[in-house]
Amino acid sequence: TRVITQKIAYLVRECGMPAYSIAAVTFTNKAAREMRERVGKLLRGQAAQGLRVSTFHTLGLDIIRREHKALGFKARFSIYDARDSLQLIQDLAPGDSDTSKMQAIQWQISRWKSARILPQQAASASEDELQQLAANVYADYTRQLQAYNAVDFDDLILLPLVLFDRHPDILETWQNRIRYLLIDEYQDTNTCQYQLVKALVGARGALTVVGDDDQSIYAWRGAQPENLRLLADDFPQLKLIKLEQNYRSVRRILKIANQLIARNSHVFEKKLWSELGHGEPVRIIVCKHAEHEADRVAAELLTHKFKHSTRY
Numbered sequence: 001t002r003v004i005t006q007k008i009a010y011l012v013r014e015c016g017m018p019a020y021s022i023a024a025v026t027f028t029n030k031a032a033r034e035m036r037e038r039v040g041k042l043l044r045g046q047a048a049q050g051l052r053v054s055t056f057h058t059l060g061l062d063i064i065r066r067e068h069k070a071l072g073f074k075a076r077f078s079i080y081d082a083r084d085s086l087q088l089i090q091d092l093a094p095g096d097s098d099t100s101k102m103q104a105i106q107w108q109i110s111r112w113k114s115a116r117i118l119p120q121q122a123a124s125a126s127e128d129e130l131q132q133l134a135a136n137v138y139a140d141y142t143r144q145l146q147a148y149n150a151v152d153f154d155d156l157i158l159l160p161l162v163l164f165d166r167h168p169d170i171l172e173t174w175q176n177r178i179r180y181l182l183i184d185e186y187q188d189t190n191t192c193q194y195q196l197v198k199a200l201v202g203a204r205g206a207l208t209v210v211g212d213d214d215q216s217i218y219a220w221r222g223a224q225p226e227n228l229r230l231l232a233d234d235f236p237q238l239k240l241i242k243l244e245q246n247y248r249s250v251r252r253i254l255k256i257a258n259q260l261i262a263r264n265s266h267v268f269e270k271k272l273w274s275e276l277g278h279g280e281p282v283r284i285i286v287c288k289h290a291e292h293e294a295d296r297v298a299a300e301l302l303t304h305k306f307k308h309s310t311r312y
Contacts, residue, residue, distance in 0.1 A: 001026075001031065001034060001035055001038065001184060002038070003208075003210050003243070004024055004026075004035060004182045004184050004208070004210060005035060005038040005039050005042060006042070007182060007208050008022055008024060008039050008042070008043070008051070008182065009039065009042040009043055011180055012043055012047055012048075013043075013047070017179065017180060018050070019043065019047060019048050019049055019050050019051035020049065020050025020051065020052075021050075021177070021178065021179035021180065022051055022052065022178075022179070022180045022181075022182070023052040023053075023054075023059065023178045023180070023181050023182070023200075024039075024051075024052070024053045024054075024181075024182040024183075024184070025053075025054060025055065025056055025059055025181070025182070025183045025184070026053075026054075026055060026183070026184040026185060027055060027056065027184070027185050027188055028055065029055060029058075031055075031184065031185075032053050032054050032055055032058070035053050035184070036051075036053040039051060039053065052178070056156075056157060056189075056193050056196070057153065057156040057157065060156035060157045060159070060160050060196070061079070061156050063160040063163070063174065064077075064151065064155075064156065064159055064160065064163075067160075067163055067167075067170055070163055070166070070167055070170060071159055071162070071163055072146060073146075073149055073151075074149050076149075077149045077150060077151060078148065078149065078150040078151075079150070079151055079152070079153070079156075080145070080150050080151065080152040080153070081153070082106075082153070084150075084152075085106055085152045085153075086102060086103065086106050088141060088144060088145070089102050089105055089106050089109075089137055089141060090102050092137050092140045092141055092144065093105070093133075093137055101130070104130060104134075105130070105133065105134040105137050108130070108131060108134040108138075109134060109137070109138045109141060109154075110154050111222060112125070112134075112138065113154035113155070113157075113158045113192065114154060114157075114190040114191060114192050114222035115190070115191045115192065115222065116158065116161060116191050116192045116195060118162075119135070119138045119139040119142050120139075122134070122135035122138050122139075123135040123136075154192075157190075157192045157193055157196055158192055160196060160199075161192060161195055161196055161199065164199045171199060171202075174200060175200060175201075175202045175204070178200055179204075179206060180206040180207075180208075181197065181200055181201055181206065181207050181208075182207075182208045182209070183197060183207075183208070183209045183210070183211075184209075184210050184211075185210070185211060185215075186209040186210060186211030186227065186228060187211040187212055187213050187215055187216040187223065187225040187227075187228060188211075188216060188218050188223045189223065189224065189227045190222035190223055190224060191222065191224060191227075192222075194224070194227045194230065198234055201235070205235045205237055205238065207235060207238065209228075209231065211225075211228055213225035213228055213264075213266060213267040213268060214261050214264055214266075214270075225267055226267060228267045228268065229267045240268070242268070242270055244270050244271055244272055244273060245272075245273055245274065245275070246272050246273065246274045247274070247276075248276075249272075249274055249276065249279075250274060250276045250277050250278060250279025250280075251273070251274050251276070251277065251278050251279060252278060252279040252280070252281065252282055253279060253282060254272045254273060254274050256282055257272055258271055258272055
């Protein structure tokens with residue numbers, strides 16, 4: 001986050017780029033708020049005016065709201081949450097009351113949208129009977145959402161891409177509106193998010209991303225740390241800077257972390273290091289389950305407090 005915020009300040013102060021032409025994107029509202037606050041401390045008053053700091057979904061929602069007519073929606077469209085979406089799927093599969101099956105269909109449709117697979121492509125992408133059923137429901141589901149003047153959460157990323165494919169002039173407008181794009185936690189992007197980034201940045205390639213392939217934990221919802229590697233192909237002018245110095249941990253901990261990370265499949269090789277000294281020997285504590293682990297951690301804190309009269 002510090003890299004992103006400092007880069008924004010650099011672009012505005014040193015490069016003379018107006019804040020309203022910069023967009024910074026992250027994955028949670030909390031992270032976006034924190035980033036906005038940090039930038040606010042670096043850029044006072046008018047300097048930060050118009051800066052766009054948001055989640056991917058908020059950026060997509062803004063695009064859809066501004067361009068709703070080109071997508072065939074009325075101005076006051078609804079956004080379906082997971083419960084609304086599941087209810088609609090159940091309505092479209094009458095006679096089947098198996099909730100887990102309906103949830104599996106909902107999950108499959110979400111995965112297809114994250115991979116930028118449209119309803120007309122889903123049938124050929126289906127590999128079993130459940131996916132074939134999901135493909136049929138997907139087509140009806142999409143038509144019904146449009147009829148209800150509604151979008152679901154995945155549409156907030158997918159529909160801007162559909163829009164840009166159909167209307168190159170609108171894409172050009174947004175490329176001129178966002179002259180520089182910065183993205184945090186890039187290892188968590190899925191196919192759709194990566195292609196949205198690629199579309200907005202265009203041939204100009206004015207882009208900074210921060211990510212760590214070893215911290216990617218969202219593959220189950222479509223995240224692809226391989227997107228970091230694709231950057232080198234799609235934007236060959238980008239410069240890779242490895243942030244390997246760790247400011248929190250001692251060398252012993254980082255040695256163990258490096259040994260664990262070495263067993264991962266890598267997009268980029270890295271070796272963490274620290275100036276905080278060697279540190280105490282690392283202890284291994286075996287726990288039976290998550291609650292037992294929490295109890296052990298709490299017990300360790302209590303023991304340390306009373307033994308050494310320290311603050312928590």
